[in-house]
Amino acid sequence: MSKRRRVTPTGGPVVRRAGAAAAVLVLCSAGVLLGMSAGSAEAAEVSYATHCVPPAGIDPVDGTTKVEITAPATAKVGDTVDVVWKFTQPAAKNPDIIDLPANSVQPSGTLKASGAQTADIAMQGPRENPAIPKGGAMVLSDMKGTLKLTTVGEVKLTPDAYTVNAMSTDTKCTPTETVQPSATIQVSAGGGTGTKSATPTRSSSPTVTSSASGGTGQTDFTGKEVQIPYACKTPLGDKSATSPVQINAKKNGGSFDLTVQFKKSVMDSPAPIPKGSVKPSMDVVLGGADKGTVHVEGPTNAADIKTGDPIAIPDLTGTYKPGAGGKSTLSPGVLTVKALGTTTTCTPTKTEVSLTLDTSPQPGGASGGTSTSGGTSSSGGASSSGGSGSGGLAETGASDHGALKALGLVSGTAILLGGAVFTFLPGRRTR
Incomplete structure (x- = not known):
């Protein structure tokens, strides 16, 4: 055929x-x-x-x-x-x-x-x-x-x-x-x-492969995109959302400069947002040979966001100083979004490994302890791994039940970054 x-x-x-x-x-x-x-x-x-x-x-x-x-x-x-x-x-x-x-x-x-x-x-x-x-x-x-x-x-x-x-x-x-x-x-x-x-x-x-070999001379390492389900504590109550996240690394001496990317905008702005009022951060979870977390942060929004414009999470950056030698894994962890004096905290209900690195222990590195490297803190924590994620909706035929399910999935994507923004519209329903 x-x-x-x-x-x-x-x-x-x-x-x-x-x-x-x-x-x-x-x-x-x-x-x-x-x-x-x-x-x-x-x-x-x-x-x-x-x-x-x-x-x-x-x-x-x-x-x-x-x-x-x-x-x-x-x-x-x-x-x-x-x-x-x-x-x-x-x-x-x-x-x-x-x-x-x-x-x-x-x-x-x-x-x-x-x-x-x-x-x-x-x-x-x-x-x-x-x-x-x-x-x-x-x-x-x-x-x-x-x-x-x-x-x-x-x-x-x-x-x-x-x-x-x-x-x-x-x-x-x-x-x-x-x-x-x-x-x-x-x-x-x-x-x-x-x-x-x-x-x-x-x-x-x-x-x-997303495994980085320290002995090959490679300096740039691209992680895989993983789907992370988040449970969020927002100023207006508990919300949930799933977001595609990818962790990349660049070798810098014995350490690694990390970049965490959210692969899509999670919502449109329900109201005007002034510049410099939304700031995201995350604790990347270490596993495998190493233990702890690595704090990464993104910049505040550089420009005003108009009503209806997409709200995107910028790249989050930080430095990972290994505390152990071997294959160490990096997985998305707790995401925090601060906006106009409010805080939204999103915790993964499960996490997946985005990147694996061959590491060598560095003085003051992670390995379950607490250290600071380039303004980036590392502290104890745990990691779990899973498969890769990407996907979409399948044809099911039109039905009220199917429509409600799909609409629920889509509306969930409007929570992840937007949770802290919901305070703009007290008493009103956002999209």
């Missing part, structure tokens, strides 16, 4: 003008790879049955995913190659419950390498999509990843499980049949050290 796609002399895909093609793009399927540049392998579209599990309260969906994967046709041992996953047909459409705003949907998944080399390649696409109406065709961005080639021979690339994140909710999609390879790389000897790109311009790609 697979069909081949023609490739232009420059390696770009020939666009098929089929009006019906857009209609088959749906929310639960996230399994198709995008074509690459000159020298790319001729990608074949693969189709496979898929079982998608949306957020709690919404029925699972069984559909068909269609994917194209593109990678360099040839490469050498030692090369790091870019691979692209393009969705030509996801497994379900946006349900008839809510409209999805532009840039609110993000796919991620796993690409399997087999043959001469076996590996799981982490794939992720940007949060880029047009506004998608209720019941409309789901549009998913192309996912990208990298693979370092280690063995001479034929390496086959096969799409596997993926997750779609929409409005801070996850839909996890898993193949229910054997999936055929979509692209093949012929790897020869040669000890290459460069990167073979599958596109004319290389965009930021997730690393194959």
